[in-house]
Amino acid sequence: MGAYAYLAPQSVQEALSVLDDHLKRGERAQILSGGTDLLVQMRSVDKTPRLILDIKQLAEANRLEVTDQSIYIGAAVPSALMTENVDLQALLPGLMEAADLIGSTQIQGRATICGNLCNASPAGDSIPAMIAAGAQCEIASESGTRLLAVEDFVVGVGKNALLPGEFVLGLTIPRPAARQKDAYLRFIPRTEMDIAVAGCGVSVSVDAAGQCTAARVAIGAVAPTPRLVPEAAAALVGTTLDEAALAAAGAACTAASSPITDKRGTVEYRRKVIAVLCRRAVAIAKQRAIGA
């Protein structure tokens, strides 16, 4: 294919058949939603002409719904629209604060958390928060839609689990219970606009006595992919989220990490900091859950 092309399909079926046609002809097509990663790549590391398939006209991808059972965040919903939603602020403060850490006002006007997920950076801030929230991707394919847990979606640095011809329509997240809250913390050397050295998303449920009944802990920027850490959750469940439980969960995060040394931080530093972030994030989520 010699030149770029652009198409904004009006239905999921149309989008899938265009993807399928390109696949059969051996031509490249790439999904565009917010474009904050894609357009940068188009002018720097990946200039190959291809079809840009804009999914922002799809009704399904623009869904932003909070029901009694679940939350749906479509793949075309920009971060700013999502974080302005008062129901989501109350239900998923951790996921909202993770999304709010990504880029500037201008970036958040366009960027989507599904795009953050598909880009599959080890340091994508929203991904550990999605995993902690128990999010699943709704993936459109010619054989129908399928659900995949976010922790299974990122399979390597910059690599996701989408098969050729598939694309992400949105995220479905179980509605958190009354005393279930999440939190996300990352470390960067400045206060704004940077890439995580380490990040930790947690979700905890507590009972009326303040005892932890369920937890999910996920780590980012300390391994080739964001990771769910069941050992950290196990260290929290059944406790009152006291100092000892927090320390054990933090140690489990360190044990589950396999970071690299780069200009943002060393292996030793990241392994230490991820434990600190875990402890602090659990403490924040606990306060939110008790207060809820």
Add this chain to the structure above:
Amino acid sequence: MGKMHVTSRINGELREFLCEPNQTLLDVLRDELGLTGTKEGCGSGDCGACSVVVNDRLVCSCLVLGVEAQNAEIETIEGVAGEELHPIQQKFLEHAALQCGICTPGFIVATKALLAKNPDPDEETIRYWLAGNLCRCTGYDKIIRAVQDAAKTLAHPA
């Protein structure tokens, strides 16, 4: 595929243009429509010099494709002043909130979007909102003062 035909409303005026599928909205504004008030800094969404408002959202026009502007409402720096300078522009002048001026259209468009959403922002809110606009001359303090003064003026017009 060749060039695509796009119609959008820019600063209240219906405009038509032809653009390549991979041409950015920034390049369309500057090169096809002659709206050179919007500046290119980094071209990667880091500096905010190319800030415009698309369908009521502040965005970097270097990270939007021209073809995405089909049926969109776009506001650029050219739409800010009327017969006279907008109070935000006036306050940027009075507070010497610019030196070389390359970042200024982006700051003014971003400030206008902020004050439309939040007419009385505190300093921290202003600094976070404008964190995506980089200025290498002023050290930002004069810009913050100008924004605060503009907010006051807009709330209590003389």
